[in-house]
Amino acid sequence: MKIAITAAGPDLSSAVDQRFGRGRHLLVVDLPERTVQTIDNQAGRNAAQGAGIQAAQSVIDSGATVLISGHCGPKAFRALKAGGIEVYLTSGGRVDEVLNQFEEGTLDLASAADVDGHW
Amino acid sequence: MKIAIASGKGGTGKTTLSVNLATALAYEQSVGLLDCDVEEPNCHLYLKPRFDSTEPVSTLVPVVDQDACTGCSLCARACEFHALLALPGPPLLLPELCHACGVCAYVCPEEAMSESEREIGMVGSGMVGGVYFRWGRLNIGEARSTPVIQSVKDLRTAPPLDTVIIDAPPGVACPAVEALRDADFAVLVTEPTPFGLHDLVLAVQTARQMSIPCGVVINRVGIGDERVDDYCAAENVPVLLRIPDDRRIAEACSRGEIFAAGDASFTSTLRALASDLRTRTHERVTT
């Protein structure tokens, strides 16, 4: 399965970036092999209103069925749900550690956005 | 004659001047007052209109015909504002991001996109105190004031007017520009302080970029310094009126009173201002 995860850097040892939509990198990881594809989120960071939507679009287009991030605003959350994507929230750490937590089933599944929009 | 009362800085006295000027002129001509500060309208607090004639203001949002849609996502990719999310099936619309530009409907190869209305605010109108008054209010949480401002400025149902006064919102961004559009003259209200001067410069630049002749009213003269006067002289911007800092005016405003209604001297000062503006514009508004 494919997991999308926001990251501060381009590989598995990078820290998870807490903000979906404004995160520096969007990694798409194939599980269980852990091969990594990076989607540059610069366009999303500098995008006009709707950065979260652009990031959500990237996630949907990538074929990922799961997104892991620190926080997710309401518009992005709505977009991801519409795309049939499950959102998991993490309090931080390295990408590979967080993926371990996901595989162990210890991450929180988000049922709603956890922050206001525009941030 | 269409006069916009604007400023860069908030709180300089635009609304005070607008309602007082409209009141002063109403005795001798037909005047319209348009409150275009639709985020925080204040004119009605002074005029206290009793009419309840309000109408909703709507913007257009795209609607997808789910049966005709093939999920090609051309609309979503074409949207510059990311208001449509491309999905395997019909796209998801995020109405708050939609600018109602019409691109999505235009590009749809299946004619599966039509448009429907979404309410974003209200507009009200009627006669009060001898003034034809129009005002609007943007719903809280809405992003775009432009459609509401356009409704306020729409004079198709108005009586013939000699003078139209537009109370513009503060600043020089999109809402202020929309209020200023097509005005014959921009009266820029400022205060003689560093903040007032800084924002006045922005307002003058805006008026010039829009090819609208402008002049300055300096309010609360005495509280600051002469830098605004120096700037106006250096830039050849006429100073139309200097209103001294007068606690009586401030107190009257704080109570929601129209100072000109009870002060003959202020009324004639404002009438003189209007004559000056008429000379400068040589225009008459007809509907």
Next chain:
Amino acid sequence: MSAPGHEPTPTTSVLRETASVLRETASEPTPKQLVVLSGKGGTGKTSVVAALATLAPAEVLADCDVDAADLHLVLEPELIHREAFMSGKEARIIPDRCSACGDCADHCRFDAIRLTVDGHGRTVYAIEPIACEGCGLCVRVCTSGAVEMSDAERGEWFISDTRHGPLVHARLNIGGENSGRLVTLVRERAASLAQETGAALVLVDGPPGIGCPVIASVTGADLVLAVTEPTVSGAHDLERAAELVQGFGLTLAVCINKADLNPDMAGRIREVCAARGLPVVGELSYDTAVVKAQVEGKSIVEHGGSPVADQIRDMWKILQDRLEKTEE
């Protein structure tokens, strides 16, 4: 101001070094965000922010009134960094290719395309940049290939050094769509800077109104302070601002500026606040010394000699207390 460039000033270099040392040796608490709003323009918001900036021990300042930014006028900023703010696109008609068919103007929803005469005396269409929203419909409609789109520069943002800490500020181009994106950018930079320098507070000077830029200024704030005045306009606009802020589930406190201008209205504002559960954390006197301080390029606290300075000191103690009590 010093010349623009990417080299940090000595102050910023020292701050960044200190910050990385601090980071290695201690866990970093997230800086608190205090956002100052007014609803109505001209209530004294920026003057209050300047005074709080003087009193707060370690902060990063963010001027989010990007439409008409004034805070820097009393801070004597030294420019460290400037960058263009790109947002969306804009369209332009190439006169030589325009066949003047008018299809673009017929389709444009924003009334941005009007007839004009080009350099050769031909009648062509032209796009008014101030009205163009960059939707691209004209590009698609044109059968002569005469319209092109390019990335639009909508303003600039800056980082400056001031005597009270780094200031992140911006300038929006005239007629720009103040969608809140530039505001969000200013806040993000300010928050990063605060994290890097170990500052405990991001102090935000917010814009007037209740539109998108205001929303972008307040989301995620630990505490919002609304500065109002005892007038009918002040009371009216405070209610709208309160509805917005409380609608986002944010904590709002109120300061009544020029409180003695109208004691009855001040009382009415206190009633409005009580009805909405909003604490009034400060009442400031109507004093022309505040303007004198501004003229001298100082905050009222630095200028001194006014009861307002002490009133703001008292208010700051209450604000500090409330900020400490907010959750991480």
